[in-house]
Amino acid sequence: MAQKVKNIAIVQKNERIGTDIYSIWLKDEQIAANAKPGQFVSVYTGEADKLLPRPISICEIDKENGLLRLVFRVVGAGTRLFAALAEGDTVEVMGPLGNGFCLEGFKKAILIGGGIGIPPMLELAKQLDCEKQIVLGYRDELFLNEEFEPYGRVYLSTEDGSAGTKGNVIDAIRANDLDCDMILACGPTPMLRGIKAYAEEKGIRAQISMEEKMACGIGACLACVCKSREKDHHTNVNNKRICKDGPVFYADEVEL
Amino acid sequence: MNLKVTIAGVEWKNPVTTASGTFGSGAEYSEFVDLNKLGAVTTKGVANVPWPGNPTPRIAETYGGMLNAIGLQNPGVDVFVKRDIPMLRQYDTNIIVNVCGKTTEDYIAVVERLANEDVDMLEINISCPNVKEGGIAFGQDPKAVEAITAEVKKYAKQPVIMKLSPNVTSIVEMAKAAEAGGADALSMINTLTGMKIDIKKRCFALANKTGGMSGPAVKPVAVRMVYQTAQAVKIPIIGMGGICTAEDALEFIMAGATAVSVGTANFYQPDATIKVAEGIEAYMKEYGIEDINSLIGCVK
Numbered sequence: 001m002a003q004k005v006k007n008i009a010i011v012q013k014n015e016r017i018g019t020d021i022y023s024i025w026l027k028d029e030q031i032a033a034n035a036k037p038g039q040f041v042s043v044y045t046g047e048a049d050k051l052l053p054r055p056i057s058i059c060e061i062d063k064e065n066g067l068l069r070l071v072f073r074v075v076g077a078g079t080r081l082f083a084a085l086a087e088g089d090t091v092e093v094m095g096p097l098g099n100g101f102c103l104e105g106f107k108k109a110i111l112i113g114g115g116i117g118i119p120p121m122l123e124l125a126k127q128l129d130c131e132k133q134i135v136l137g138y139r140d141e142l143f144l145n146e147e148f149e150p151y152g153r154v155y156l157s158t159e160d161g162s163a164g165t166k167g168n169v170i171d172a173i174r175a176n177d178l179d180c181d182m183i184l185a186c187g188p189t190p191m192l193r194g195i196k197a198y199a200e201e202k203g204i205r206a207q208i209s210m211e212e213k214m215a216c217g218i219g220a221c222l223a224c225v226c227k228s229r230e231k232d233h234h235t236n237v238n239n240k241r242i243c244k245d246g247p248v249f250y251a252d253e254v255e256l
Numbered sequence: 257m258n259l260k261v262t263i264a265g266v267e268w269k270n271p272v273t274t275a276s277g278t279f280g281s282g283a284e285y286s287e288f289v290d291l292n293k294l295g296a297v298t299t300k301g302v303a304n305v306p307w308p309g310n311p312t313p314r315i316a317e318t319y320g321g322m323l324n325a326i327g328l329q330n331p332g333v334d335v336f337v338k339r340d341i342p343m344l345r346q347y348d349t350n351i352i353v354n355v356c357g358k359t360t361e362d363y364i365a366v367v368e369r370l371a372n373e374d375v376d377m378l379e380i381n382i383s384c385p386n387v388k389e390g391g392i393a394f395g396q397d398p399k400a401v402e403a404i405t406a407e408v409k410k411y412a413k414q415p416v417i418m419k420l421s422p423n424v425t426s427i428v429e430m431a432k433a434a435e436a437g438g439a440d441a442l443s444m445i446n447t448l449t450g451m452k453i454d455i456k457k458r459c460f461a462l463a464n465k466t467g468g469m470s471g472p473a474v475k476p477v478a479v480r481m482v483y484q485t486a487q488a489v490k491i492p493i494i495g496m497g498g499i500c501t502a503e504d505a506l507e508f509i510m511a512g513a514t515a516v517s518v519g520t521a522n523f524y525q526p527d528a529t530i531k532v533a534e535g536i537e538a539y540m541k542e543y544g545i546e547d548i549n550s551l552i553g554c555v556k
Contacts, residue, residue, distance in 0.1 A: 004287065006526060044524070048472050048500060049320045051524040094526070213313045215322065215523045218287070220280035222300075222329045223315040236331030237308040244284070 004218070005030050006094040011085045012067060018143040020074045021116075022083045023059070029066030031095045037061075037103070037124035038186075038209055038248045041068065041095030042217040045078045053094065054078045055214050055243070057186065059119035059144075060126070068095075071119035071144065097217055098247045101207055103128055106182035110135060111152070112169050112195060114187025118144055120209060121186060125151035133178050137169035137191065170194050180204060186247075189256060196251040206251040212242050219244030227255040257540055258547040259533075261295070261514050263492045264415035264440035266376050268295030268350055268515060271548060272505070272533040275470075275496045275519025276301055276354035276379060276419070277326065281340035282347075288526035293533060295515060296350035299340065301381050303356050304365035306332035316452045316461035321471025321498070322520060323450050325464035328356050328384055333369045341373055350376040352417065356384060360404060364411050371413040378414050380404070383421030383446035384468070395421040395446075398433035405437025415440040417494065422481060423449050431485040443494045443517070444485065445478045471520040472498040479511050486512020486553050500528060502535020509536075512553035 009026040017023045031041065035058050042053035060069035074083050085091060107130050113121040114137040125134060125148055132152030136145050140160045148154045156164025157172035165172040169191060179202075185195050186209035199206035212224035225239040229252065232240050240246065240254065259270040273296035279285055282297045291297055309329025316323045330336070336353075344351050353375050357363035367378060382395035382404055394404045405418055418434040420427055422445040431442055447468025452461035478497025486493055495513025499505050500521040508516050521528035536548070545551060 006288065048524065050317065051320070051471055051520065052315075052317045052322060053523065213315050215315050215324070216278075216284070216526075217523075218284045218526070220284040220300075221278060221315075221324075221523065222280075222309060222326050223312075223324065225309070225312060225314070225329070234331070235329065236306045236335045237329065239308060239329060 003034065004095060004097055006092065007031065008090045009068075009093045011087055011089045011091060013087060014083070014085050016083070017071070018141055021071065021143050022074065023069060023071045024082065024085065026068045026070065026091065026093060027066055028068060028093060031093065032061055032063050032066045032068050035061045035068060035096040036100035037127050038100035038120055039096040039098050040120075040247060041070070041093050042097060043070070043082060044092035044094075045081050046092060047081070050078045050081070052215055053217055054082070055097070055211070055217055057120035057209070058096065058123060060123050073116045094217060098243060099245065101184055101209070101248050106130060108180045109133070109182045109184055110173065110178055110180040112183060112185035112187065113137070114169055114185075114191040115139065117185070117187030117191070117209065121184070122147060124184060133180065135169045135172050135178070137172070137187065138163070168194065170198050173198070182207070185209065192251075193256040196256055199251050207248050208251050209247045210242050210249060210254070211247065214243050217243050229253055229255060257537070257545070258549070259537060259540070261548060263494070263514055264377065266350060266415060270295045270533045270536070271509065271515035272529055272536070273298045273352060273494065273515060273517050274522065274529060275517035276381065278519040278522045281336070281344060283340070283343055285522065285526060289530055291344070291347040291349050293530055294349050296352050296376065297344055297347075298352040298379055298517060299336070299354055300330060301328045301354040301356035301384070302330050302333050302336045302366060303328065304333055304362050304369070306330065306335070311463035313461065313463055316467065318450070318452060318469065318471070318473070320473035321469055323452055323462060323467030323469050324447070325462045325467035327464065330356070333366050337369065337373055341375060345374060352377040352379050354379045354381050354419070356381045360407050363404065363408055367408055367411045371411065375414060377417055378408075378412055379417040379419050379443055380408055381419050381446070383419050392421055392423070395430065396424050398429050401430050401433040402437040405434045405439050409438040417441040417443050419443040419446055421446045422477060427481045428484050428488045431489050435489045435491050439491060441492045441494060442485065442489070443496065445481050445497045448474055448477065470498065472500050472504070474498045475504055475507075479507050482508055482513050483511040499532065500524065502532050502539055505532050505536060506539060506551065509548070509551050510553070510555040514552055
């Protein structure tokens with residue numbers, strides 16, 4: 001397994017790409033060299049009043065230039081701090097963390113991103129070498145969707161019907177009659193629950209990237225567990241650590 | 257210059273250990289921390305059988321700290337003994353095993369199981385605020401504290417450290433009760449029971465509703481409790497509660513702690529333990545202190 005490191009990364013670029021959505025490029029050659037699609041980094045605020053690192057998925061990896069792109073939503077004081085970072089600023093980052101997606105063993109895939117679960121699907125779409133259909137679900141405002149277009153046919157869903165299928169990502173899959181032999185998804189838990197049920201209904205496997213409040217980010221504190229079907233080898237109970245054993249799990253391994 | 261301290265006959269190369277539950281058994285942190293440089297590693301609580309812990313969310317950040325309600329998830333003592341003790345024994349550090357239980361029999365089962373294992377000290381958790389049965393139930397009544405201490409001491413082959421809760425009217429009374437029961441040392445403080453409400457979702461931030469508060473915000477409370485307890489008991493104290501830096505650790509030592517534990521700071525800075533140990537040494541150099549022991553309880 002690639003070594004994880006904690007480094008001081010340099011901000012190359014930070015721009016607002018939606019109402020509360022920011023896209024930041026960080027220079028960190030070590031983390032970029034080791035990162036895989038579906039992994040995440042812990043970003044530190046550097047302020048002891050906001051002491052827990054923020055886990056943020058990796059949106060793009062530019063190994064050649066040693067760059068990582070993170071796309072995140074401002075949800076509180078920590079992410080507000082990251083939104084204010086400017087070119088040349090530094091920020092402490094640990095990574096790459098977690099397992100990432102499995103890219104082999106299937107021929108036709110549906111990639112599904114929901115809301116702020118969309119960003120990690122971009123690097124996956126770039127690296128995945130098979131027939132790809134990309135389904136992106138939004139509440140209303142679109143972001144990143146145009147960047148997916150070079151990598152496959154993009155289908156949208158919006159809750160208000162302002163773009164694509166009105167409804168959720170499963171509605172978009174059904175409306176467009178999509179099929180595949182592997183689903184790869186990241187998004188809010190209710191969406192993942194729907195995908196797990198859909199995958200079971202259709203008899204296809206699904207890799208889902210989960211999230212939970214985290215503290216250490218490296219598998220020590222047991223804050224971010226999910227329920228697993230089988231007894232986990234490490235915890236010796238029916239719990240898996242999202243930060244270390246995940247964040248990507250096969251949907252049939254976990255209970256949502 | 258001497259950084260060594262001795263607690264219940266066990267020599268530590270320096271006065272720094274990890275606070276139980278924040279460091280696993282050390283394997284994950286060993287990528288960031290040279291465990292050889294710690295006085296001891298204190299493991300996450302281990303029970304006689306595996307515990308699944310609480311539902312999620314299990315943590316929430318608060319201003320200058322956090323709440324946790326992990327619920328003492330652990331793999332059980334058999335897996336711990338087979339996997340974690342040999343891993344830790346590769347390092348030149350003391351092993352302190354934190355022991356949890358729901359009944360007196362549970363605690364004794366773990367202590368007996370560890371009696372012939374290669375561990376240096378036992379820390380008995382009678383103060384977890386996140387488990388309904390056991391844990392805290394033993395730690396909030398002086399009679400119960402004395403009784404569980406005495407029971408554990410009957411079976412323990414290693415020195416016994418009793419870990420005390422701050423969620424009591426008088427922690428000094430609990431400390432005296434533990435001493436009367438035969439405790440070799442005290443760890444203090446465990447977390448302070450707290451609550452956070454998510455106003456966007458209009459619900460509790462933790463699935464358990466309440467959780468234990470830790471982090472730099474609790475430090476003054478912990479320093480005060482260590483000071484008061486140090487005046488009242490003869491057994492050594494391992495001080496903890498919000499220690500992030502060597503300066504924090506030195507406050508505890510001057511208040512009367514023989515050693516210190518670094519907990520929540522590990523999340524903020526994975527090598528916080530090393531920074532604390534190095535910082536204590538730097539302080540001693542700067543102020544010409546020959547022996548760390550001369551600082552213990554030096555502020556009366």
